[in-house]
Amino acid sequence: MTIPDVREHTTEKNWIGKSIPRLEDRRFLLGKGGYIDDLVLPNMLEVALVRSIYPHARIVSIDTSEAEALPGVAAVVTGAQAAEMTDPLPDFGPDPENHPWRCLAVDKVRYNGEGVVAIAAESRAIAEDAAELVVIEYEPLEPIVDPMAAKEDGSPLVHETLGTNIAFHREFTFGEVDADFEGADRIISDTLHWGRSGGQPIETVGAVADYDDASGMMSIHANSLSFTSYLFMLAGTLRVPSNKLDMHPVSAGGSFGSKLWEVKTPTIAGMLSRLCGRPVKFLQDRMENISNGDHHGSDRRYEVDLAVMNDGTLRSIKITTVEDYGAYIQFGVGHHGNALAQVTGPYKMSSVYYDVTAVLTNKCQQGAYRGFGSEVGNWVLERMVDLAAAELEMDPAEIRRRNFLEPDQFPYFIPTGNVYDSGDYGGVLDKALELADYAGWRQRQTEARAEGRNVGIGICTCQERSVFSATEFWFWFDEPGAPVSSMPESVTLDVDALGNITATLYSCAMWGNSPETMVAQLVGEEFDVDPQTVNVVYASSNQGLPATGPGGSRFTVMVAGAVEVASAKIKKKGAAIAAHLLEANVEDLTWVNGGFEVAGTPTARMELADIAIQAHLFKHGLPEEIESGLEASHVYDHPYTTMPNDDRTDLGVFYPFMGHACHIAVVEVDPDTGKVDFLDYAAVHDCGTMVNPRSLCGHIVGGTAQGIGTSLLEEFVYDDDGVLQTPSFAEYVIPTSMDVPELKIGHQETPSPYTPHGIKGGGEAGRMMAPAAISAAIDDALRDHGVRVRRLPATPERIVDWIDGGG
Template sequence: MTTIDRPAPPPARTHKRDRRWVGQSVRRVEDPKFLRGRGGYLADLVTPGMLHAAVLRSPHPHARIVSIDTAAAAALDGVHAVITGAQAAELTDPLPDFGPDPANHVWRCLAVDTVRYVGEGVAVVVADSRYLAEDALELIQVEYESLPPIVDPQAALEPGAPLVHEPLGTNCAYERSFDFGDVERDFAEADLVVRDRLRWHRSGGQPLETVGAIADFDHGSGQLTVHTNSLSFTSYLFMAAASLRIPANRLDVRQVPAGGSFGSKLFVTKPLVLAGMCSRMVGRPVVFLEDRVDNIANCDHHGSDRVYDVELAVMRDGTLRGLAIDVIDDYGAYIQFGVGHHGNALAQVVGPYTIGSVRYRVRAALTNKNQQGAYRGFGSEVNNWMLEQMVDKAARELGMDPVEIRRRNFIRDFPYFIPTGNVYDSGDYDAVLDQTLRLGRYDHWRTEQKRLREQEGRYIGIGLITCAERSVFSATEFWFWFDEPGAPVTSMPESVTLTVDATGGITATLYSCAFWGNSPETMVAQLVAEEFDCDPHDVSVAYQGSRNGLPATGPGGSRTTVMLAGAVEGATAKIKAKARRAAAHLLEADPDDLEWADGGYQVRGVPDRRKSLGDIAIALHLFKHGFPEDIESGLEESKVFDHPYTTMPSADRKDLGVFYPFVGHACHIPVVEVDIESGAVRFLAYAAVHDCGTLVNPRSLAGHILGGVAQGIGTALYEEYVYDDDGQLLSSSYMDYLIPSAMEVPELAIGHVETPSPYTPHGIKGGGEGGRMMAPAAVNAAVNDALAPLGVRLTELPMTPERIRAALRTPR
């Protein structure tokens, strides 16, 4: 077996135990403004006098645009501009993406000569109101020449299939196979090879407020100011500016609360470019805010859409040896993130198990559908589902209990390098499993399951899954797929500025999205309060637009708490270092004789000789000549915090490096009842235990888990973007796209195990995607357990009543 020479991990941190605020369920500091309706969502910023944009969308999945007549729309009173795709191509450059062959795979804010999915924009109208803009859209006459659509991802890869992008000459946007470890040996020596084909259909995040932007172009200065609910804008600001053909230092993007995202607003450029283009043309502020049909059909952030052929090499004693994955992923008409979804999967491809080798083949198919983007889990939740399905199937074929096979294969020695090269920093998977078995009353439900089947003929199922949750991505995951990446980016920082005013009040300024779900203001306030011994509710949190911003990446990949904790820690250390020098001068003491205690510096052993942070701050603000020349006025410091642990991939890509090293863990046990007549699934109980390292705010994390489980239940049972064979989107509204309500989501029993990361501030790991990373696998396992006596096993999500009844008619 090849030995990989890996860089040594960084030194382990020492974490203090006597924390005052980190670990407390602090009431959210954001609550007052949101409860009063003062949250400042994008729609709240629309004022009289702004113009409104609406987009004309293609009714065809694939067609050439023969002609567009906009005369009647442009003549309508109150219409200020009508811009077609061809005109937009003269005003803007293509949108930023990391797809194949940019010369032959061009993604624009409006289609120029060919539409490639139902809902793709072909023209935009700017008018006095959204209602008037919508009326004008109906006056635009478009002549289309229909082209054959391709919808099935497997058929799209067959020779002779209609091409989504003819200049590409193929519908395969990417193909590569990786071997990690000795795959051939592990399969040759296996006692059993478990095989299966699995199908995960696409769904997506459904934000309460859709995606949008308010743009205001100043022709006098050439400055474009945009308010948008995109989550990430600072790192790739220059790309959006390039699309708009303006210098990056003339674009100021200002964040507003996301209004719900779940990943679907991770990197929103199309609305920004549309609104910016329109404002520059008409010389007035323009708002573009999607309606619900816009968002469902054209959000550019549909979730994964995969077909798996999987093999799992197993020994008779239940030991897992090797994993071979062949996956086709339907990316739709464009591929903005490349195959980054599979980088997420490769970060935790073996789950919590000591599987020694992995073969991973991925083919990215282009079809006539809206493109994939980010949705909570970003592809790793699909990998969790696939792996847990295979482990359960192996257990059944070996006659083993699902608890036993998992416990037998758990990773127990950390840090642990998985075959791909990523590292798992810490964990205690046995403790998580044991707590979930108790919390979920596993033995009780096994007894009840037998009794209810025998005495009442009811089909009760108990699901049990144990999954990993990677967090804090490194940028290398977006380019290690290529031998010679076009943009080998490695920086994904986060920044904070801390200011202590003359009264001792503390303000934390952030440079990424304002409120997207993990309560960033509360989290940062807790971290600042922990460092300065103040109350979190006394910390003011502000946001800075991109024009004056420090480097920041924003949320995604469950990274923000860890990264902002590092930035807060670094800025705090700078402030305390300056405050120590100032206090030493004021107290006429040696700085080495001072210690920080109770919100200030005091002389060791003489607590009466002290200066509070407020005392120091007012002196530094107002009494410059009371200090030595080398101590400047004021008390403000910034910290740009880079990834705390990442390594480069090997040149031969046998080792992808450390790119997602802070790996949490969870065990979920749902109990369901399946009605075999109707195919309906009802929850009887649900227990979930998570290990996200050191908890910052348990109540906030519980909200993450509950919301993620609700979305995972939707993925497992209800939600699907359904395209028919002709490429028409059949689930374009909530009449057809079903979302679980509070009536379908069970009460959760939630528990926690804390194994601090040795490499992050306070030992924190990410936890924002956890519920959805686990619930689809857990619910699928429960349904399969319920129907096992009938020889039925569901391998396709969502498990709608129709699919359950069809499976009952053709048991496997």
């Protein structure tokens, strides 16, 4: 594919850009959201798991006889039995045949919390009673906890068949790294560590499976439905024909990535439904979600060198990172593709070295969490820029401004080969400095410090890549197993006989994003109808079109493309009908305010409803070639993907629509306890044309709250013996509304030249910036103590240790 055409965007819009009330809100506020836990099928069983108490142990024996004998228990299935009924779970990582991932552990357990036995019973309570009656004899093995030790020769192995704990390693060099370093005035170096956290939905992953042995149909209602083009893989796991698996999307109480491709839960429910001949619900409880949900976030150690000039010019960066993936690696190192999409940030830098080692340990595996690894890259780059500013005694805003790409440099290809479509970073910085009253805070900071208060200001200027291509899942390999190139999103628009419009979506139901509102506003824009009148429904996968769902801040851009073309198809047919009935040439018709009219003759006009009733009921009054009905579908493919080159010195375009934001945090640190309080917080975002500013603000507020959690509070802690110390919300502390400051939010709109209406993604905003701004603010607050945040979360205890110099 070559560069797509540059679009002209009109600024005259009726519905795009308006903060209309969300279509989804009413049913959720009325308690009619219809979550998995609300779904009860007749004769339905419920599931509980027996999960491993050990991080690493051989399963010697399992005695299920007492559990099976408990009244109300329908089935007790061990991992070995499950392996006779199901195949390994679909795994996009490297070498899956050498670390097979199954719905229940077979032979040995590989992390604390891994499922070992599944029980289906008349109620979840009975299933849990039965779980206590299962007797498992384990032979504990040495736990593999520290990834740095795990990657050394001689370490015990998580997967013996793999022969190593290193699941992947590769070095990449983009541009003239050596020359750029040789010509640099200074090399700024540091060691950084981003701790493991994860998205915390209100409703966990759940599935209700209903296998019909008459038709052979496996129907599964799931809140984790995405990547419908890949559901044939789940059908393979369940050993049903791919055309006999029907996944029904159910609204989720949030995902934040944590349900991206959660196939284990539907697999267990489907397996047990077929075994028992009854519908089966499996809804994770909180401890299952945290310990066995397969969606922990990034856990990375870094060695970084930044080549800079004495005037603050950034030249090149060398990044060596070791990532602790846990016991499996379902998405491979796609998280690092996200980081490479924007590895140089908003700055002019001509080369990049990137060395990634993926290590397996005895922990729950990683999945997706808002940012998908790019938020870590943002934090690392901004930490290094701050260090350069400190060493060069430059203002953190000024060093950034000095290195920004200029608005006339776009489209801009960064060293990795990805493109930045458009941007105005100086504009965003100016808005943020004003919104935060940066100069005023510097003054107030001076006054506070004179009183002995530890007040600090942190700035970050970060990218938010959006709309990923499939290439980032395989460009890691010279000979990828499946160099897939499609990651589509689809919509069907149906105009009924009265002109009312139904939009059908084909991937996840509401996940905490606002897919229905987005589609309704886009349809409203196309047809000049009030979005609140658009009916939005979700199709099950068996009736479905190819779709991918939310992820990588892609959904709104992609569905906008689908709506645009489907609308054009409908309008083309509508124009033909109107031209026939108005006895006009179709070329003379224009769409004006909800209908077609003959150019220059506004009285010669047909409304959409007039056209629709003709299309539905009066076919024989229309030209021969026009079929009844007025509906159209469109499968929208990624608008701008190019292939990587053979030696991977150029990864191609894989994440082209580049948002940007500046966050400014003002904090005060209590040196006695290490507690961080926010005094102010400003965030200015640019994700191109906004569809609904208020729902975008929701993303920014929620993402920033998660960023605060990642920065200060949230961590999945495994102790030295590999035991998870944070299995519930008692120990895994997430910020509450009382801990999150009131955000000052500003927007800038720099439209993408390549997307419908100029929209870019904005769904991961906040979490991709807040950790960098907060880390910088803590440094600034504690600069007299010599503190530099090198590890997240910066918990109060770590902060006092750093103050004491013991960190």
